Amino acid sequence: MLQLSFAWQDLYSRLGLWVQNDVLVAGTVVQAACIVLILLLVWGTARRLRSALQDQADRLPPGPVRPVAGALAQAGPSILLLLLFWTARVAVNATGSRADLLRLAESLVLLWVLIRLSSRLVRNEALARIIAVAAWIVAALNIAGLIGPIVAVMDEIAVPVGNFRLSLLLAIKGVVTLIVLVWLANALARAAEYRVQRLHMMPPAMQVLAGKLARLVLVTLAVVLALGSIGIDLTAFAVFSGAIGVGVGFGLQKVVSNLVSGVILLLDRSIKPGDVIEIDGTYGYVNALNARYAAVTTRDGKEFLIPNEDLITQRVTNWSYSNDLIRLHVKMGIAYSSDPHKAIELALEAARDVPRVLTQPEPSCLLVEFGDNTIDLDLRCWISDPINGTANVRSALMLRIWDLYQANGIELPNPQREITLRNPEAVAALLRTRG
DSSP states (O other): OOOHHHHHHHHHHHHHIIIIIIIIHHHHHHHHHHHHHHHHHHHHHHHHHHHHHHHHHHHSOOSSSHHHHHHHHHHHHHHHHHHHHHHHHHHHHHHOOOHHHHHHHHHHHHHHHHHHHHHHHHOOHOOOOOOHHHHHEEEEEEEEOOHHHHHHEEEEEEEEEEEEEHHHHHHHHHHHHHHHHHHHHHHHHHHHHHEEEEEEESSSHHHHHHHHHHHHHHHHHEEEEHHHHHTOGGGOOOOOOOHHHHHHHHHHHHHHHHHHHHHHHHHHHSSSSTTEEEEEEEEEEEEEEOOOOOEETTSSSSSEEEEHHHHHSSOEEEEEESSSSSEEEEEEEEEETHHHHHHHHHHHHHHHSSSTTTTOOOOEEEEEESSSSEEEEEEEEESSGGGGSSHHHHHHHHHHHHHHHHTTTTTOOOOOOOOOSSSHHHHHHHHHHHH
């Protein structure tokens, strides 16, 4: 018990000396006062600041930028707190004093901002968890004052690559920079594609081409900036141009052909998203034009991925190239005993009764031929929505014609055949003998 009491007295004495020498000093008191004042300032303006930022975010048009703006608006007070702590720490360091307490507060707020933004912006739960763990590790190292020594050790771990010195620290910086820049490039590309799609004056094919070019330029710029940020000389990649050309000439011939064909399709606008096309027995509408293929969706729900090269080199029927008007033919035959004038009038009435058939241009019904057993008629009518199918309209027309013909006595004859006997006397004698 005596030894235990001595241990507690020693602990109390050490704690008292630490409070006296490290806490109750002018620098620490000033830092604590700064932290309290900054917290009170941000707390007093947090609600109005968050509301103002959220109003600005809500005014943005729907698209990929709006969720990012909303996440930044919700984290606005925390970001402001981080900036104020950083400014106060820099000011204290400028006076020649240590700002350990402000550095601790800054690290904790930075950790909170990173976790909050990652939870709102990163949809992948595993990736958000990795970001949170990395933020905790960096904050703990910063609080312990180990960031500097660890950075120095990582910089010492390096391998020479020609005239370039690649260290572990440089590799990590490059990977993080590349991930962030590519993410920003994709976000900006989605925003650009959304804005281009809202330009109704621009044809759909040009909208797709502009969106793809914007994405290509932004991602390429992100990669170039990431490589340049770690000191890689980009002129060194010119050495590989010959090898890339050989690879394109042999192994990537079809891929490059499809890429070039896709650009041609977008430029000449012969096929664009939403067109109803028919190629090699495949009938459907173009759902999307990608860099290598076009996605054509049929009425059965099947999606055919047709290479762009096939759309350039093969014969393609574009049902909606210049406009969406399509003329349908419904052929029918009536008996010679029926009135063709009445049959034509009833066929036109059937066309007017089907909702998808247009009144302008007007439907027409022609007598096209006197067949062996029927009078052949051809009903011609127009529709403006081929994307919804043509067989269902033709079926509706034939059903309505059937109903009207049955109600008005117009006969749809069965095929008739005549048999001619070359020797009827012999057949009659044979029948009498067996009878």
